[in-house]
Amino acid sequence: MPTLYRRMLGLLPRIGVQVLDLGSGAAVVYRRGSRTRVPVGRAADLVARGAGRYEVTPVGPEKKADMWVVAREPSAQGDAWGSVPFGESGGRLLVDETASAADERRFQIAAAEYLCTQHVTALLEKYRVNCVFDVGANAGQYGRRLRRLGYTGRIVSFEPTADAFEKLERVAKKDDDWQVFNVGLGREDSAQSIHVGWNTMNSLLPPSDYGKDRYLRFAKTRTEDIEIRRLDGMLEKALDGITDPRPYLKMDTQGYDLEVFAGAGERIADFVGMQSEVAALRLYEGSPRMREAIATYEEAGFEISGMYPVTREESTGRVVEFDCVMVRADAVPQTATA
Incomplete structure (x- = not known):
């Protein structure tokens, strides 16, 4: 049986308010255009205007991290982003590997x-x-x-x-x-x-x-x-x-x-x-x-x-x-x- 919260979300479009339900008690409401939910790892979401495609790239050793690069269009060659450690400084350099190699x-x-x-x-x-x-x-x-x-x-x-x-x-x-x-x-x-x-x-x-x-x-x-x-x-x-x-x-x-x-x-x-x-x-x-x-x-x-x-x-x-x-x-x- 839907909760009161869910029933209220279901009513909002009837009065011209759109809803993007993120689950777990969270939602984005808006009046115009569209919004897209892009999962970023297991604990975060990117909410973007429009319905365009996005590619999410984890940043860190072996693609495991709590940060991500979100690109509007996937590369034709697949995942072109790289994360390079700055020695032992704790910093990391994000590079578009295709672009940096080309120039x-x-x-x-x-x-x-x-x-x-x-x-x-x-x-x-x-x-x-x-x-x-x-x-x-x-x-x-x-x-x-x-x-x-x-x-x-x-x-x-x-x-x-x-x-x-x-x-x-x-x-x-x-x-x-x-x-x-x-x-x-x-x-x-x-x-x-x-x-x-x-x-x-x-x-x-x-x-x-x-x-x-x-x-x-x-x-x-x-x-x-x-x-x-x-x-x-x-x-x-x-x-x-x-x-x-x-x-x-x-x-x-x-x-x-x-x-x-x-x-x-x-x-x-x-x-x-x-x-x-x-x-x-x-x-x-x-x-x-x-x-x-x-x-x-x-x-x-x-x-x-x-x-x-x-x-x-x-x-x-x-x-x-x-x-x-x-x-x-x-x-x-x-x-x-x-």
Whole structure:
């Protein structure tokens, strides 16, 4: 004999309310469209809009887990999802095995970007960084990523081009501890022209022959007049109000990082860590080779903690640029002992 609960569910369609009975005292009620129940293991259900087909893939060793991947359409080759353990970290990487095999280069670059951001986030915490200098901020992508990953200290962003700065300023207005400056940084205070119209690759330097061969965007260019300031002249304002400043320097200036670094002068010793895009293959005329850049940073007391490919040639597999993350080992805060 139906229970009162079941009889009530049976009456709802008569007044225009649809019911998806999940059993065990649970149901989904809705007025329009349709809903589909997709069993997920033994203890859960996915309730989806519409009546499309779904494929449920368990995630974990030997397909046994308490999490699942739910795909809208089954793969023509069957179960294409894979779950790869991240060593002994306890984490797992979900991969579409067919897609990652078809474009290994793109997969590797995406993995490197993820690992780099995780590493930098951990370093900011380990070194108790309370101010990140974001040089070559573009539209604020780096700063937004820091916030998503939990960094709560001050961000000071520098972006010289008008269009990108407008976007950066709009994003930073929502954040009380994010300062922005519409200037570039370099070896000397000056006025210069920057090549623009290259999306995130605007540069004070012209493209090299290799760069022109690699990127069609370099074929057309226009310039914009900008202000250049030395980093050491910006420090006091940027760090104002911070007790015991522990700054970190991130540079992504399309071949101009060493000029930015030189503009810090002796104040570079204030920074506990840094990040620079170093070139194995030069995209810009006059930019330093990777070995020259790293030697300069090392001479100033920084040591490599991570190298992550940023771009790689599809035809040869060669890395074009790396994100080089460096720290001052003696800047790690000492843990107090009883």
